[in-house]
Amino acid sequence: MNAVRVRAIGSRVFQIVPTLLLATFLVFGLMQLVAGDPALLYAGENPTAERIEQVRQQFGLDRPFLVQYASWVGNAFMGDLSVSMMSSEPVLDAILRTLPHTLLIVTVSLSLSVLIGVPLGVMAATRARTPLDTTIMGFSSVGIAVPNFWLAMLLITGFALNRQWFPATGAVLFTDDPISALYHTLLPSMALAASGTAEIARQTRSALSEVLASQYVRTLRAKGLSTFRIIYLHGLKNIGVTLLTVMGLLVNRLLGATVVIEAVFAIPGIGSLVVQGAVAKDFPVVQGVVLAMVILVLVINLVIDILYTIIDPRTLRQ
Template sequence: MSARTLRLIGWRLIQVVPVIVLATFAVFGLLQLVPGDPAAVIAGETATAERIAQIREMLGLDLPLWQQYLHWLGGAVRGDLSTSLITGLPVIDEVLRRLPNTLLIVFLALILAISIAVPLGILAATHVEGKVDRLVTSIASLGVAVPNFWVGMILVGFFALSLGWFPTTGAASLFEDPGAALRHAALPAIALASSGIAEITRQLRSSLIEVLSSQYVRTLHAKGLSQGAILWKHGLKNVSLTLLTVIGLVFNRTLGATVAIEAVFAIPGTGSLVVTSATNKDFPVVQGVVFVLVLIVIFCNLVIDILYSILDPRMNKK
């Protein structure tokens, strides 16, 4: 790894600090706007005002908001994401227990999206205005328009309930039973991949058409290079940065879209954990999940920046 790449990594790590702080602060502030009192939820409907006040004091909810936030942020820096207001268990344990289920369907969806979208984008770009191009463009437009959760419900109804090929709900551990884990994750991953396939296909098609119609490519044609050689050696190389950018964006969107998909398939992942915790006013769990997901997104962006410097040597000269 070059010194330039190491400097890039160091600079990006410095830049992510304010991003993490702003993201956690925004989530903390928005959670305060949610109606209801966590202490009242814990105490129960028949609790007295004195009991609720006692619970608020015990949990530190009577402190000013800025003190609550700084106390939580200080713990997060040390790896302590506080404890659940409902269960009393460490938040980090609950997040790490559910995170593999979420990451499995996200990465499967990303692999599916790339594997399907790249060939479709190439087909469309090399058959501009033809039947293949119109078909691919129509499929991509449909993928953008149709919500992931609707695709998920259709998949459940047909492949799980009617045909019985896949489980309808739940998840399995990839480390304990890989086969069962993949069967449980298949339909959610396909549902998540639908919008990613559409987005990557559209962007790759547009970028590749622009490259293949450039003066540079016409010169290569004049020199006698075949269409296949131009496409694979020059066309895809020139759109690699654009493709990498789109893949990074699709990953981030897919990670966010798991909330709806996990609800459809009843998957015990971080998305369903956020929904349940927000409903129960369990704010430390919500903040912990968001904090971990923000770190994952930042790590993804860092990997993309490193790949930029590898794919485009000109960045190392800046």
């Protein structure tokens, strides 16, 4: 079984390479279609033709598209993502400086979603078609429908500006001060976690309801097992693949949603970095951030696939 698992994981790792190349090619190509010549932006005021050409040569903008792409991919493979056209800071350094803020928000948001969503889904499933079930599912529908940025502004108004319980803006690195970092991260994480909590609650309720109605559970009840043991030792294990799938999709969605949340809370994360780069037409920054996000998503999906094989070995045959 271990050899089969290793082959399955190796196959998934191999599949990452063409996906990564396709994603980087599309991003690089789309950046070339952006209107305007970035060399004109960084050549200074009233630049001469010689100065514009010098900037193009400096950033390799004078070369054919495929040559630029191949050079960028090759340098990226060696850890060189070029430098920012806006600040001259190495793009990799900018990513490593801002990424921890984003990862902390996503981690706390996912944790809140699981810790709140799973128990709510369990309560709804065990009390199906009762007022409690209806109430939980109703709040779940609202949580999915409410925009994250609108909820973020409500949280800022209610808990940061009116009561001053939490900071309205800014962030602290977790490595510098863990308590302060979590304190600054709680409001933006709550804004992101609302939809995630609702989605996990709905999926947990749906999947667990099917398990509780199965012959397998009826047999466990006939053997005298308590409801608590049936749910938490058998039921949740049987829906583990479903929960992993939802969590994997949720992490990918949270990474995208942080762009808006970081703007609302003025958090210097990777979302803010890519927005600044896009507005300034800073191609190296945008391309580097997107590459980092693609790699992050692919790694998360790989981890989810590995966990699949641990929780349900039958996935190895697929």
